[in-house]
Amino acid sequence: MSNYMDIKEQAYAANMQLPKLGLVLFTFGNVSAADRNKGIFAIKPSGVPYEDLTAEKMVIVDFDGNTVEGNLRPSSDTKTHAVLYKHWEDIGGIVHTHSTYGTAWAQAQRAIPIFGTTHGDHLTVDIPCAPPMDDEMIKGNYEYETGFQIMNHFKSLGLSHKEVEMILVGNHAPFTWAKTAEKAVYNSAVLEAIAQMAILTEQINANAPRLKDSLIKKHYERKHGADAYYGQE
Amino acid sequence: MSNYMDIKEQAYAANMQLPKLGLVLFTFGNVSAADRNKGIFAIKPSGVPYEDLTAEKMVIVDFDGNTVEGNLRPSSDTKTHAVLYKHWEDIGGIVHTHSTYGTAWAQAQRAIPIFGTTHGDHLTVDIPCAPPMDDEMIKGNYEYETGFQIMNHFKSLGLSHKEVEMILVGNHAPFTWAKTAEKAVYNSAVLEAIAQMAILTEQINANAPRLKDSLIKKHYERKHGADAYYGQE
Amino acid sequence: MSNYMDIKEQAYAANMQLPKLGLVLFTFGNVSAADRNKGIFAIKPSGVPYEDLTAEKMVIVDFDGNTVEGNLRPSSDTKTHAVLYKHWEDIGGIVHTHSTYGTAWAQAQRAIPIFGTTHGDHLTVDIPCAPPMDDEMIKGNYEYETGFQIMNHFKSLGLSHKEVEMILVGNHAPFTWAKTAEKAVYNSAVLEAIAQMAILTEQINANAPRLKDSLIKKHYERKHGADAYYGQE
Amino acid sequence: MSNYMDIKEQAYAANMQLPKLGLVLFTFGNVSAADRNKGIFAIKPSGVPYEDLTAEKMVIVDFDGNTVEGNLRPSSDTKTHAVLYKHWEDIGGIVHTHSTYGTAWAQAQRAIPIFGTTHGDHLTVDIPCAPPMDDEMIKGNYEYETGFQIMNHFKSLGLSHKEVEMILVGNHAPFTWAKTAEKAVYNSAVLEAIAQMAILTEQINANAPRLKDSLIKKHYERKHGADAYYGQE
Numbered sequence: 001m002s003n004y005m006d007i008k009e010q011a012y013a014a015n016m017q018l019p020k021l022g023l024v025l026f027t028f029g030n031v032s033a034a035d036r037n038k039g040i041f042a043i044k045p046s047g048v049p050y051e052d053l054t055a056e057k058m059v060i061v062d063f064d065g066n067t068v069e070g071n072l073r074p075s076s077d078t079k080t081h082a083v084l085y086k087h088w089e090d091i092g093g094i095v096h097t098h099s100t101y102g103t104a105w106a107q108a109q110r111a112i113p114i115f116g117t118t119h120g121d122h123l124t125v126d127i128p129c130a131p132p133m134d135d136e137m138i139k140g141n142y143e144y145e146t147g148f149q150i151m152n153h154f155k156s157l158g159l160s161h162k163e164v165e166m167i168l169v170g171n172h173a174p175f176t177w178a179k180t181a182e183k184a185v186y187n188s189a190v191l192e193a194i195a196q197m198a199i200l201t202e203q204i205n206a207n208a209p210r211l212k213d214s215l216i217k218k219h220y221e222r223k224h225g226a227d228a229y230y231g232q233e
Numbered sequence: 234m235s236n237y238m239d240i241k242e243q244a245y246a247a248n249m250q251l252p253k254l255g256l257v258l259f260t261f262g263n264v265s266a267a268d269r270n271k272g273i274f275a276i277k278p279s280g281v282p283y284e285d286l287t288a289e290k291m292v293i294v295d296f297d298g299n300t301v302e303g304n305l306r307p308s309s310d311t312k313t314h315a316v317l318y319k320h321w322e323d324i325g326g327i328v329h330t331h332s333t334y335g336t337a338w339a340q341a342q343r344a345i346p347i348f349g350t351t352h353g354d355h356l357t358v359d360i361p362c363a364p365p366m367d368d369e370m371i372k373g374n375y376e377y378e379t380g381f382q383i384m385n386h387f388k389s390l391g392l393s394h395k396e397v398e399m400i401l402v403g404n405h406a407p408f409t410w411a412k413t414a415e416k417a418v419y420n421s422a423v424l425e426a427i428a429q430m431a432i433l434t435e436q437i438n439a440n441a442p443r444l445k446d447s448l449i450k451k452h453y454e455r456k457h458g459a460d461a462y463y464g465q466e
Numbered sequence: 467m468s469n470y471m472d473i474k475e476q477a478y479a480a481n482m483q484l485p486k487l488g489l490v491l492f493t494f495g496n497v498s499a500a501d502r503n504k505g506i507f508a509i510k511p512s513g514v515p516y517e518d519l520t521a522e523k524m525v526i527v528d529f530d531g532n533t534v535e536g537n538l539r540p541s542s543d544t545k546t547h548a549v550l551y552k553h554w555e556d557i558g559g560i561v562h563t564h565s566t567y568g569t570a571w572a573q574a575q576r577a578i579p580i581f582g583t584t585h586g587d588h589l590t591v592d593i594p595c596a597p598p599m600d601d602e603m604i605k606g607n608y609e610y611e612t613g614f615q616i617m618n619h620f621k622s623l624g625l626s627h628k629e630v631e632m633i634l635v636g637n638h639a640p641f642t643w644a645k646t647a648e649k650a651v652y653n654s655a656v657l658e659a660i661a662q663m664a665i666l667t668e669q670i671n672a673n674a675p676r677l678k679d680s681l682i683k684k685h686y687e688r689k690h691g692a693d694a695y696y697g698q699e
Numbered sequence: 700m701s702n703y704m705d706i707k708e709q710a711y712a713a714n715m716q717l718p719k720l721g722l723v724l725f726t727f728g729n730v731s732a733a734d735r736n737k738g739i740f741a742i743k744p745s746g747v748p749y750e751d752l753t754a755e756k757m758v759i760v761d762f763d764g765n766t767v768e769g770n771l772r773p774s775s776d777t778k779t780h781a782v783l784y785k786h787w788e789d790i791g792g793i794v795h796t797h798s799t800y801g802t803a804w805a806q807a808q809r810a811i812p813i814f815g816t817t818h819g820d821h822l823t824v825d826i827p828c829a830p831p832m833d834d835e836m837i838k839g840n841y842e843y844e845t846g847f848q849i850m851n852h853f854k855s856l857g858l859s860h861k862e863v864e865m866i867l868v869g870n871h872a873p874f875t876w877a878k879t880a881e882k883a884v885y886n887s888a889v890l891e892a893i894a895q896m897a898i899l900t901e902q903i904n905a906n907a908p909r910l911k912d913s914l915i916k917k918h919y920e921r922k923h924g925a926d927a928y929y930g931q932e
Contacts, residue, residue: 350637351564442637
């Protein structure tokens with residue numbers, strides 16, 4: 001019996017939400033869940049169809065990307081997860097999908113403009129889009145460098161990963177994170193909904209204005225401010 | 234046992250229609266149902282997932298927005314509902330969603346043009362879009378002011394809330410209402426269908442003409458006129 | 467026990483296909499099935515939700531639009547059905563929907579161009595779009611005149627209703643027909659699929675060429691010609 | 700009892716995946732599976748609804764297109780399958796669909812540009828689009844010539860059918876293939892997902908850049924190179 005069953009169960013449950021929410025086709029996505037006390041995370045094995053997944057099959061990996069437990073090869077994106085867990089010490093879950101609308105914005109290499117309160121309820125800036133990596137990074141330790149590309153883009157924009165829990169990687173697809181894997185999956189679904197609304201908004205009005213600063217502030221504080229009054233907590 | 238179980242059951246049943254009709258993701262929507270004799274309405278608690286809702290969990294609120302019964306915090310949009318119930322005395326149900334196409338038009342800050350009889354069967358004018366509120370209103374009692382923004386836009390256009398039972402709030406999303414919560418949910422689904430058809434219509438023909446006045450009149454009277462011959466009543 | 471149970475069962479089964487195929491929201495559609503020997507057709511009652519329909523509730527109407535049997539009011543579009551049955555003596559089923567893409571083309575008042583073999587497998591011309599009726603027709607016996615508007619547009623284009631079993635009515639929505647109600651429902655689903663592909667085709671290539679004449683001929687003859695070799699008959 | 704039950708079962712199972720994956724409406728698609736030792740393939744009978752299919756009903760055909768076993772007429776596209784099996788000796792399954800987005804690109808007569816890693820995980824070039832055939836080919840043995848049109852287009856572009864397992868036929872629709880029927884169905888679903896993302900990408904950014912060469916190389920080698928590290932093999 002594994003010493004990591006709790007975190008494996010969390011990672012398994014979160015992975016199984018992706019097809020249910022319509023965020024993945026076949027195996028095009030992966031979720032990990034971290035156990036900070038044990039210094040590891042549980043992640044989906046590579047290329048295994050969701051209907052064949054079990055909690056036992058989750059692979060345990062440390063924050064340097066080394067497999068600690070598991071007979072299956074971990075997701076090919078494992079090193080990206082490891083880098084983010086190592087450097088962003090307060091996150092507990094990461095999700096990568098190729099969801100349709102989010103991926104289209106990533107392929108278009110554009111940040112998703114903040115057009116309305118659906119967006120503003122979750123973050124106060126455009127959803128950032130990191131540029132594709134330079135050729136040296138790609139030829140090298142690609143998935144490892146993807147993690148740095150994400151962190152560097154946050155630094156260059158002055159963003160905090162605690163306030164903005166999602167990014168597009170140019171030419172590639174979205175990544176999201178949160179304190180828990182469950183919340184990171186929630187963020188992936190929110191990103192996809194916002195991405196679809198944003199393209200429709202531009203199609204309806206090519207000059208659609210961005211959300212007013214006062215509304216950005218108000219909606220974010222409703223959910224996240226000191227006097228938040230959304231939800232039951 | 235609550236004295237308000239009847240209206241709670243109505244509000245619960247209407248809320249549960251939203252995910253079934255594809256109008257909400259997670260908790261992005263709320264329905265209320267009013268009991269005019271008792272001077273209260275039942276509304277969804279804030280941030281509770283639809284699968285965890287029960288009739289008992291509905292919160293009872295008076296038309297000034299004060300909670301009358303319930304252990305959970307009511308929807309963060311409760312004051313908007315309260316204002317509309319207080320001033321529009323003949324409505325019995327209100328729905329707020331962030332449905333995909335309706336929200337895209339709201340973000341684009343455009344009224345939805347009346348292009349065909351699907352629209353004309355329900356209202357004879359464009360679906361109105363209130364402008365975003367000014368900064369003072371937003372900084373103040375925001376949800377309360379949202380109700381006034383809706384009513385003021387109806388006044389400025391000379392519209393009757395009895396004839397036009399839906400609006401977009403610019404940068405935000407749709408609100409609908411009706412004599413019952415069930416009918417208000419119906420209106421939300423109709424708005425979403427019309428919103429999708431309207432963007433497609435403009436994409437197929439950028440110069441698509443509006444519905445002819447004679448057809449507007451005919452289709453509306455089929456359903457709503459003195460000699461209505463649609464339905465069984 | 468009704469003398470018309472056979473045709474009522476056919477009409478009922480065909481009506482129930484509409485929500486299953488995603489062609490209707492709420493009650494926005496109707497199917498009828500004709501019994502030529504008895505000189506009547508069975509049609510959906512007006513405004514009754516699909517989940518409440520039964521075969522017994524279908525209304526029996528003659529080809530002049532008079533109700534022959536049934537306690538419920540027939541569909542508000544009944545006279546359009548009656549006119550088409552009366553004048554096109556070889557059709558046995560008619561369908562009217564407000565399906566999303568078909569209705570968008572009708573609202574855009576454009577015929578759907580024949581862009582590919584999916585279209586060519588079913589008809590050799592653009593899916594016609596009748597212009598909105600003139601005001602006198604609308605003010606008069608509107609649904610009755612809708613039938614004539616359809617027939618007149620076919621005459622003006624030199625089309626045969628035996629070869630082209632579908633039309634858009636401008637500002638309104640699609641109508642389809644066939645020898646049976648079941649086949650007419652099939653035609654409605656085909657129209658909707660073609661309508662969606664056609665708008666996407668124009669979006670991908672604003673100058674997309676029409677299907678070549680030789681391909682139109684070939685694909686149509688595969689299914690409908692003297693030497694047809696599609697299907698099992 | 701048929702001597703071909705194994706391959707019939709494979710073809711049946713693969714055909715039944717098409718409606719489950721949303722790739723077909725009614726009977727608009729067909730899958731075949733080849734048994735190279737026996738020199739035959741099993742293919743869907745023509746025009747039979749998926750809900751009426753059984754493994755027994757699959758038709759056995761040789762690589763010249765002659766029916767070897769079966770009471771039903773094989774798919775009208777059978778000769779296209781036969782030609783490809785005869786000339787491309789290492790493929791074991793072929794799929795033809797009229798899936799919505801893939802067909803729209805085929806109708807637009809454009810190859811699908813490689814915009815991102817979702818595409819690059821599967822092939823390193825644009826998804827090719829063969830031009831419509833010339834009139835002589837169409838008038839002649841049409842489905843047989845469709846196979847040659849596909850092969851000729853691959854030759855003209857210098858593509859290998861082992862590396863690129865999908866094509867659009869202009870004005871018509873997609874064809875995919877692979878070593879097995881199951882994998883060919885997977886390719887059809889991948890093509891449809893890529894096709895949808897590509898049109899959205901162009902709508903979000905009309906000047907969206909193609910995937911960088913270094914990223915194309917990296918993502919393809921992750922899955923297909925000598926040092927592949929995707930999946931469990």
